[in-house]
Amino acid sequence: MTSADQHTVAIGLSAAIVSVTEEQPSVLVVRHSESGSDALPFGPFDPLQHRTLESGLRKWVGEQTYLDLGYAEQLYTFGDRGRHEMKSGEGPRIVSVGYLALTRQCGELKAPDTLWRDWYRYFPWEDWRSEKPAVIGDAIAPALKAFIKDAPDEPTAELRRDRMRLCFGLDGLAWDEEKVLERYELLYEAGVVLECARDGRPNAKPTLPFGIGMLFDHRRILATAISRLRGKMKYRPVVFELMPPTFTLLELQRTVEAISGVRLHKQNFRRLVEGQGLVEGTGKVSALSRGRPAELFRFRREVLRERPSPGLRLGARRAG
Amino acid sequence: MTSADQHTVAIGLSAAIVSVTEEQPSVLVVRHSESGSDALPFGPFDPLQHRTLESGLRKWVGEQTYLDLGYAEQLYTFGDRGRHEMKSGEGPRIVSVGYLALTRQCGELKAPDTLWRDWYRYFPWEDWRSEKPAVIGDAIAPALKAFIKDAPDEPTAELRRDRMRLCFGLDGLAWDEEKVLERYELLYEAGVVLECARDGRPNAKPTLPFGIGMLFDHRRILATAISRLRGKMKYRPVVFELMPPTFTLLELQRTVEAISGVRLHKQNFRRLVEGQGLVEGTGKVSALSRGRPAELFRFRREVLRERPSPGLRLGARRAG
DNA sequence: TTATATATACTCTATTTGAGTATATATGTA
DNA sequence: TACATATATACTCAAATAGAGTATATATAA
The missing domain is CATH 1.10.10.10 (Winged helix-like DNA-binding domain superfamily/Winged helix DNA-binding domain)
Incomplete structure (x- = not known):
């Protein structure tokens, strides 16, 4: 890669396509053979071909997954340096626009390497239907306590303590099912999710029980999608x-x-x-x-x- | 402009910077001498200089307005063809990421051609504090009725009728103060806001009482900002x-x-x-x-x- | 026939909302 | 000074909503 690439901005469109079957919420993922990690369907936005961002997305998804999207809404645009590359610093800068799409699960998937995956595989701490997920007490709380202990000063430690309490409903605080993104971001900052090591974060720790990792910042997009859907359901x-x-x-x-x-x-x-x-x-x-x-x-x-x-x-x- | 420009995507960052003084909500606008219309502070996103989209925005706004942004949140990314050009079809494709920022109004503005403007100047139908705005009955209702009459078929007319009722609280329906964007978009589609003529929309009508127009899609971004702020206030x-x-x-x-x-x-x-x-x-x-x-x-x-x-x-x- | 599982109707209380009344404390003026 | 007026703050009351049940109906499986 030349440094000229770093001047360029490419717009990527990524979609969290969601369906629910058998009491299981699933997201459509593509298995990337090179990296071995799952990815959301994504592709570039072409200003010549696409009249709007959304129509670009629909076209892309149609080609890639043979699915005809029904409902779709834009989530957020992510452009952080260092959270998109395979290896930090390489390749052109990518700004990715994330979308949430909903669909009824219909027949077999015709696209290769494409599958519906239970979204709780990526966020095991988010499923409280049967009971409080064990991973919170077993792995998350200890990891976050270490993160708090590692704080450079007391105010920072205090902030981290509060975020931990509010995010994971400790000290008798209520569990807020909409804080999916906040929880993921906290774990990312604590260095315990797999993407941290890939992104070359200084405090990255080798970890396993914090859900399956995804390509680029796709897990962040998925977290945003779940947050949005959990919230939106209540008033639409x-x-x-x-x-x-x-x-x-x-x-x-x-x-x-x-x-x-x-x-x-x-x-x-x-x-x-x-x-x-x-x-x-x-x-x-x-x-x-x-x-x-x-x-x-x-x-x-x-x-x-x-x-x-x-x-x-x-x-x-x-x-x- | 060459056709090569049309292949390029540039990312623009625009901010709706809001403050409230004397019971008047204001937005910071820049007067553009060429076009004569108001614009939100905006500038390009430079992937080399800016680590994140938001830091890019803060830098840009600081340089342009000498303001130090406090609270800022991303709103939406707009990329529709035909809603950004000065004249339709010219210039490279611009995808603009809109932000909402809040600030206490502090002293004089040091930047030239920059002023705080009552946001209800752009959306006169949005201020119900003293009474139902007259413009709704006087201008909006007739214009939308014409828009309904112009519908190509009955289902389309029916849809437009419903949107009109829900957006503007007709037939005894409640006024929903959060639907700022939906209302603006309906008026845009009806061809009655000033931007329609500039964008070369087929059904554009010469109109006056529908608020001040803005550069590019800035009025759409501002509408999004107001919607978001009105909603967010309720739970944050x-x-x-x-x-x-x-x-x-x-x-x-x-x-x-x-x-x-x-x-x-x-x-x-x-x-x-x-x-x-x-x-x-x-x-x-x-x-x-x-x-x-x-x-x-x-x-x-x-x-x-x-x-x-x-x-x-x-x-x-x-x-x- | 009975145990069990699910569906649906209905009840009861605590809390929250919407809309007041009542009273307190200031200013401006006859 | 007395009073009209304006604002602040306390308190009340009914309607609507939310949370958590009980009661009853209708199916399957043993």
Whole structure:
């Protein structure tokens, strides 16, 4: 690479394409044989071919994954030096625009080296559905305590302590499922995620239990995507982009839980969803089931025309 | 311009720098003598000089406005063809990353051709503090009705009708102060804002009462900034970035109202702010006033360490 | 028939919101 | 000085919402 390359800015478009099946939120990843790590589908933005950033993304994703994106929204633009190269300092500067896309999982993937992967493989500390993830007590808390101890001065240590408490819900503080990005960034700064070593960070430690690493800054983009989706669900009916045309209320709830990573109160969830006019019954019932058959519902698209911002502001955690 | 330019992508950084004084929200603009229109401070991103996008922005803004930015957050990256050129089709493709920055207004501006301008000059329909803005009934509703009538088919007309109702709170629908961008985009598509003519849109109409136009897509960035700030205020204590070290609760309320563009219920605002632990009394009282002197408060920075997402989720509109 | 699993309806309380009233303390003026 | 007026602050009250249940209905599996 010549130094002229370092003058250049290329715009990369990356997409976190999400779907949920069987109570498992998945993201579409491409296996990169050279580096061995997973990557989000990405490609360059071509100003000649593409009228908008989003249309560029759709085109690229279509070519690469044979998927037709439905819902897509821009997340954030990342341009930090040192967090994109394979090896620090090489190659032209890349500014990457991250997108979140939602899709119903449909049949086999036609693209090679492409697979749906449970997003909790990359963020094992984010799934609180069955219980508080063991990795938090076992690995994260000790690692962050070391990070605090390594602080150059007391104010810095104090700041790190606070971030740890607020991010991971320690000292009786509530777990905030939306802080996915903050948590990842804290772990990155603490030097314990795999990307740190690759980026040549000074305090990088050899670590294993902190989730699978990804190419470039793709794990950061994915963290941003999860944060955004967990938040947006509450005031926009985006979950329905992930549901089949008809579904039972429990299936809907399980999807919401899969995304948010927390369990909800069933009766109140039903009250909320029906009370908001988000769904309507079809009269038919679901076939396969153990107990009493559940009614099949469909999304009431009309809510979008009736109320300014309908969503599932999920409160009521836990309990039967 | 050669066609080679059209292959190039340049990254521009633009900032909506906001401050509030005397119950008036202002944005820092640069008067461009050539085009005659206002612009946000903007400049190119240089990958060699700048480690991150944000540090690039801070550097640029410092040089251009002599201001030291405090709070800054990235808004969105715009890259649409045809919405950035002075004249359609000319010049290299520019992808612009918009930022929101907050600052206390401090003394005189040292930079030439730079001034603070009331943001409602650009969006006169957004200020509902005294009453529903007349421009909505007088100019916007008729213009949008024409836009609906011009629809090529009935489904399109129906869509436009719904957008009009939801955006501008017609038919008894509530006014949603956060939909600033949606409203601007609707007016843009309807061809009635000044930028449409400049961009050479087919349905552009000569119009006047729809706010001052801005250079490039800067008015779109500003709309995004206002939307974001109006929303963020509710779950993060960002208003305090705009307040002096001590202030009365009414001053705080007036600032929030200036930003959101709606009036709030005084007693409930006080209950909320104090109940959330966002402020603490100083014991001192404000000097200048008409009636009973008000206590001076200061922001309790500690809330950031105590609770996950403290903000002013303003409910209670209107009334004394 | 019974145990079990799921669906759905309904209840009850605590908290939060929206909208007031009541009272305190200042200024300006008849 | 007394009073009208303006602002600050305390307190009240009802409606709506949220959190956590209980109760009952309807299916399957043993």
